[in-house]
Amino acid sequence: MSPPCSQLRTFVIAAGLSWSVLFVVVGLGFSLQMYADGSIFSYAVAVQDAWAFHYRNISGRLFVYLFSFLPAEAFVALTGNARGGIAVYGLLQFSAQLLGLAATFAADRSKGRIIFATACASTASLCPLVFGFPTELWMAHAVFWPALAACHYDRGGIAGALLVFALLLALILSHGGGLIFSIAILVTLLLRGARDPALRRALGAFFAAMAIWAVGQVTLRPDDYFGSIVVTAALMLIDPANLTSNVFLLLLATLAGYGSAFLGLRRMGLAQAYVHAAVITAVLLAVYWLWFDRALHADDRYLLRTALLIGTPVLGAFAAAFALEADGRLKLPVPLLPQAMAALASGTAIRVAIGAFALVTLVHAVETAKFVAAWTDYKAAVRALAIGTAADPALGDPRFVSSARIDADLNRLSWFSTTPYLSVLLAPGFAPARLAVDPEGDYFWLSCATATANETADRAIPKESRRLVRVYNCLHR
Numbered sequence: 001m002s003p004p005c006s007q008l009r010t011f012v013i014a015a016g017l018s019w020s021v022l023f024v025v026v027g028l029g030f031s032l033q034m035y036a037d038g039s040i041f042s043y044a045v046a047v048q049d050a051w052a053f054h055y056r057n058i059s060g061r062l063f064v065y066l067f068s069f070l071p072a073e074a075f076v077a078l079t080g081n082a083r084g085g086i087a088v089y090g091l092l093q094f095s096a097q098l099l100g101l102a103a104t105f106a107a108d109r110s111k112g113r114i115i116f117a118t119a120c121a122s123t124a125s126l127c128p129l130v131f132g133f134p135t136e137l138w139m140a141h142a143v144f145w146p147a148l149a150a151c152h153y154d155r156g157g158i159a160g161a162l163l164v165f166a167l168l169l170a171l172i173l174s175h176g177g178g179l180i181f182s183i184a185i186l187v188t189l190l191l192r193g194a195r196d197p198a199l200r201r202a203l204g205a206f207f208a209a210m211a212i213w214a215v216g217q218v219t220l221r222p223d224d225y226f227g228s229i230v231v232t233a234a235l236m237l238i239d240p241a242n243l244t245s246n247v248f249l250l251l252l253a254t255l256a257g258y259g260s261a262f263l264g265l266r267r268m269g270l271a272q273a274y275v276h277a278a279v280i281t282a283v284l285l286a287v288y289w290l291w292f293d294r295a296l297h298a299d300d301r302y303l304l305r306t307a308l309l310i311g312t313p314v315l316g317a318f319a320a321a322f323a324l325e326a327d328g329r330l331k332l333p334v335p336l337l338p339q340a341m342a343a344l345a346s347g348t349a350i351r352v353a354i355g356a357f358a359l360v361t362l363v364h365a366v367e368t369a370k371f372v373a374a375w376t377d378y379k380a381a382v383r384a385l386a387i388g389t390a391a392d393p394a395l396g397d398p399r400f401v402s403s404a405r406i407d408a409d410l411n412r413l414s415w416f417s418t419t420p421y422l423s424v425l426l427a428p429g430f431a432p433a434r435l436a437v438d439p440e441g442d443y444f445w446l447s448c449a450t451a452t453a454n455e456t457a458d459r460a461i462p463k464e465s466r467r468l469v470r471v472y473n474c475l476h477r
Helices: 003-029 038-046 059-079 082-094 096-107 111-125 136-153 157-172 176-190 197-219 224-237 240-244 246-267 273-292 305-327 337-344 347-387 419-426 448-456 463-474
Strands: 400-402 435-437
Touching: 003 082, 003 096, 003 111, 003 347, 038 059, 038 082, 038 419, 059 082, 059 136, 059 157, 059 197, 082 096, 096 111, 096 136, 111 136, 111 305, 111 347, 136 157, 136 176, 136 197, 136 305, 157 176, 157 197, 176 197, 176 224, 176 305, 224 305, 240 246, 240 305, 246 273, 246 347, 273 347, 305 337, 337 347, 347 419, 347 435, 419 435, 419 463, 435 463, 448 463
Parallel strands: 400 435
Antiparallel strands: none
């Protein structure tokens, strides 16, 4: 491995591992597990009802429930500590990428651990786009990479076959996108040739996992209310318009500016043009952030699941093709692969790639810091409503208060369907004086029957708080 190539590998691995650790530290430190849909998920853990609240309607995401919700609820049941259970839920959610990278490292036996290095690159470049929003696609990304490595480099025998089956099952039962990811893995195995044992083992495991998935789809049907939005949610995920979000366009502009600066400086004969181009681009970014930027990458974290859905299998295919070529196991020709490998073997190309990756990391770091700072202020505003005396009885109850009272700039952090649950979570002792309600809300997580059943159960959250939640949902469902 040439020195520049080794430098790029070291850089992307360091970036991927650093981000995977930061996800845990920042996520837990700022309670990002309660952001957006995370409010209802955290509340569900606190009242030990995540299955009834949500996951009975989405059996295709059973792995996420078993991995992060069930252990957190068990903690609450054993200790009576709802706040601790929410922390356990957050820890498991945010640590998924770190655990996924560790599993990929263990499973990857390609030359130079190419799949592991690419997994780190994917973690550092794609995951910050959705970090903080509790999407199950986040979990699918974490499982995809060890599944890809295991399918290509399993050690054979019963243990190897069971490992491949377990990983593909977890991937398929993490999110609908996980099914796409698993098919992408099978496509990369075709590069080994149609008769390769690894492909046959993975196909057997895939169909066995799909049989389990199908049983879940047939036996655990969503209720009518949730079922009506499934198609809409799926279409939203694959909408290319999601890639026009501010932060995605900023990343594209950054890379375009860097590339243009590099080419211009190189034509001028400037030594280390890639370094100067990166510095110029970073300075321009600083000027933009300090004087012109008014955007906040908040609710677009939901929309940019599309980038995760597209980018993950593309990078996986890239990693598999390069790994098989390096190992001498590539049986099917891949168009332009030799040219791409030759280009990446160039010291100049690798150094330019390092500069580009550093700039992407800079954008992610700044946008994440802005998001976390705004989230902190937004939580304080919601908490003030929850413990305050202001009320808006017109919303349906004398103890309801409108979240529209929050400053519009801060309210960009709001997620209309989960604001009431966030006000409970932020109140001292989970006992708000007021339930913060978004007057524009038009989606309600709980049916009246489900909320009533939870109110009458023995739970760690005060019964009066659960009564307010029941009243809120019974007004609408």
